[in-house]
Amino acid sequence: MIKVGLCGFGSMAKGHAQMLQLHDGVELVAIADAVEENRKKAAAQYGVKVYESGEELIDAGGLDVVFVVVPTYLHNPLTIRALNKGCHVFCEKPMALNPQLCQEMIDAAKKADKALMIGQVLRFWPEYVFLKNTIDSKLYGKLLALSMQRVGGVSTGWQGWYLDEVRGGSQLFDRHIHDADAILWMLGKPKEVYAHGCSRDPRTGGGVFHSFTEYYYNDDMVVSAEGSSDTVEGFPFTATYRAVFEKAVVEFDCRRKPTVLVYAGAEPFAPEMEGGVEDLKSGMNIKNAGPYFFEERYFFNCLKKGIKPETVTPESAMQSIAMVRAEVESAKTRKPVKLQ
Numbered sequence: 001m002i003k004v005g006l007c008g009f010g011s012m013a014k015g016h017a018q019m020l021q022l023h024d025g026v027e028l029v030a031i032a033d034a035v036e037e038n039r040k041k042a043a044a045q046y047g048v049k050v051y052e053s054g055e056e057l058i059d060a061g062g063l064d065v066v067f068v069v070v071p072t073y074l075h076n077p078l079t080i081r082a083l084n085k086g087c088h089v090f091c092e093k094p095m096a097l098n099p100q101l102c103q104e105m106i107d108a109a110k111k112a113d114k115a116l117m118i119g120q121v122l123r124f125w126p127e128y129v130f131l132k133n134t135i136d137s138k139l140y141g142k143l144l145a146l147s148m149q150r151v152g153g154v155s156t157g158w159q160g161w162y163l164d165e166v167r168g169g170s171q172l173f174d175r176h177i178h179d180a181d182a183i184l185w186m187l188g189k190p191k192e193v194y195a196h197g198c199s200r201d202p203r204t205g206g207g208v209f210h211s212f213t214e215y216y217y218n219d220d221m222v223v224s225a226e227g228s229s230d231t232v233e234g235f236p237f238t239a240t241y242r243a244v245f246e247k248a249v250v251e252f253d254c255r256r257k258p259t260v261l262v263y264a265g266a267e268p269f270a271p272e273m274e275g276g277v278e279d280l281k282s283g284m285n286i287k288n289a290g291p292y293f294f295e296e297r298y299f300f301n302c303l304k305k306g307i308k309p310e311t312v313t314p315e316s317a318m319q320s321i322a323m324v325r326a327e328v329e330s331a332k333t334r335k336p337v338k339l340q
């Protein structure tokens with residue numbers, strides 16, 4: 001039995017706790033959270049041992065795996081602590097707020113010879129896997145244009161950490177990181193990024209909470225992404241992409257059924273893709289928790305086989321952090337930034 005400890009019992013960790021019940025040979029045995037009410041809920045719902053902090057949970061020992069699902073500024077210290085204690089770690093995205101912190105996590109995983117996987121969930125999301133496969137196979141010829149969007153309302157989180165650039169890194173690190181990571185995963189590293197941003201809600205303190213980024217690869221392809229956690233209440237969370245190929249347009253819209261349509265002839269068609277775990281009440285801004293289940297399943301399958309996860313290596317997650325850092329710099333200086 002793989003014994004799992006969960007650091008955090010906020011909105012995302014509650015989803016992970018539900019999904020952790022669904023894997024064979026995996027047992028959630030402990031949960032830590034800084035808020036007493038969350039600890040009470042965790043104990044009542046799962047009958048597990050509860051701790052006031054992730055640090056205490058890790059130090060208590062007896063775990064094979066630690067899930068780090070706490071505010072982003074705590075990813076580095078809790079991940080390294082768990083690896084040093086001899087545990088494998090699944091850490092939510094974004095890996096950390098700068099490449100140096102990521103490198104420390106990678107070094108700790110290497111030293112401990114343990115698996116470290118970051119929850120870059122789009123790499124397990126059927127609609128995005130479909131797009132990557134379509135690009136790789138060149139089924140519809142070369143990709144000429146890709147635009148992505150991830151737009152929704154304001155997140156505050158525990159002690160307002162989402163709104164604080166030092167603890168949360170702003171929307172670019174939190175929400176937009178999904179598309180930034182998907183762009184790197186699908187297309188590799190661009191030569192240059194050019195980002196613009198603004199904010200609406202006064203609680204954001206003027207950080208970049210609505211952003212547009214252009215990614216420059218070459219003169220034959222245009223790539224852009226819009227990210228926001230700054231829309232007015234009532235506007236529904238929206239994730240989309242439109243990929244223009246030489247011989248087709250592939251379009252995804254999370255608010256439409258079917259979510260993906262391929263325009264490659266007289267009538268558009270909806271390609272088949274793996275379904276989800278529809279009945280989870282995840283509390284997340286998506287109706288279908290399937291991809292989160294898929295990433296967990298992949299992680300545990302790697303552990304069961306004794307191999308390190310390759311679909312998201314910590315090095316590739318660090319690359320996404322480095323690129324988003326460059327986007328923040330670009331948005332602040334209002335200049336394009338070349339990537340090393």
Ligand SMILES: NC(=O)c1ccc[n+]([C@@H]2O[C@H](COP(=O)([O-])OP(=O)(O)OC[C@H]3O[C@@H](n4cnc5c(N)ncnc54)[C@H](O)[C@@H]3O)[C@@H](O)[C@H]2O)c1
Pocket residue numbers: 007008009010011012013032033034035038052053054055069070071072074092093094119121156157158159174284
């Ligand atoms: N993959 C995704 O789509 C996705 C979606 C949402 C959030 N996330 C990520 O999940 C992480 C958590 O986000 P959230 O929305 O659940 O935040 P949240 O603010 O809802 O919850 C964070 C929880 O961490 C607890 N906490 C704080 N310090 C702690 C410590 N030292 N030990 C144990 N618990 C501690 C708090 O009490 C709080 O309940 C973030 O990194 C976020 O980026 C990922």
